[in-house]
Amino acid sequence: MKRILAWLCGLLSALGITACDYINVKELKPGVSTSAEVRERFGPPHMEWRNEDGSLTWEFSRQPEGIECFMITIGPDQILRRIDQVLNEETFAKVQHGMNGDQVRRLLGKPASSQFFQLKQETVWEWRISRGPDGTNDPVFFTVSFNNEGRVTGTGRHTQFKR
Template identity: 30%
Template sequence: MQARLAGLVCAAIFAVCACASLQPEQTGNRLIGSPESSVRDTFGAPSERYRLANGATRWIYSRQPLGFYVYAADFDAGGKLTGFRQMLTENEIYKAQVGVWTKRDIEERFGKPRDPIQYYPLMKREAWSYRLYRDGYLPAHFSCYFDDSGVLQQTMIIVDPLGGGGHGRVR
């Protein structure tokens, strides 16, 4: 009887872990209202943590550089989860404000770049790149270009004709 109960407990734990890794947004959204400890128990330690201007906290779960996803878990001032979403979507990327956002703003939304950072001396631009799926299934790169003072000057999404095999290069 105890062996069967232990087996059922193990199966339940496995199912919860599988859901968290296979459907992170759905799993995260079911946790809305839960404390930080529940999110950490479900998804593990975040890649990064940021204190946002509105007093909220954002945890970043990055699957970069080889993955195509970056998830954000947002918590209110009391430490309760208020939102969980995939950040590397065209909708989120198009919110970037050229001439206004800084490296910090990009990091708060998409995490630190995991691909090598490039610098183009003739343009005087630093380039960060993130992998994503464009239109839901096309491997692509989202690139951000910053001036020497760290202000965003340009963004672009480039579909990768090789299916993602050449990540890390800004084209």
């Protein structure tokens, strides 16, 4: 039964349905679970980064409709080290002026959207971070603005009010 649930959650995650993420995160144990178990539960990572210590960090973004991005670190021994949900205030504060797009992607994962504004000559990436304040369904987004050289010029947030 547990194996069927894990398979179903993996399938739903691959389709972008995040209801099983809570179960997956709770059942994976840092220091115990293997990289194969992570892949079984989350599917293939959207991006993979090599870290200086020989570990890998896998990105599992739930954008554009979800509000989470998991960065999962796997040690050189193929054992899970940590699971971080990075769309949070602590990580947003790490985005600094002058960073490039790769550095921002490494922190926050793939954005929900990217748009170029001709008049301002800037590109804005946005991540959906909340389903809406005060129980509304109006989504809230965190944004990062880049200049023509691809460097961060600022961050912000906005609510997309539904009519």
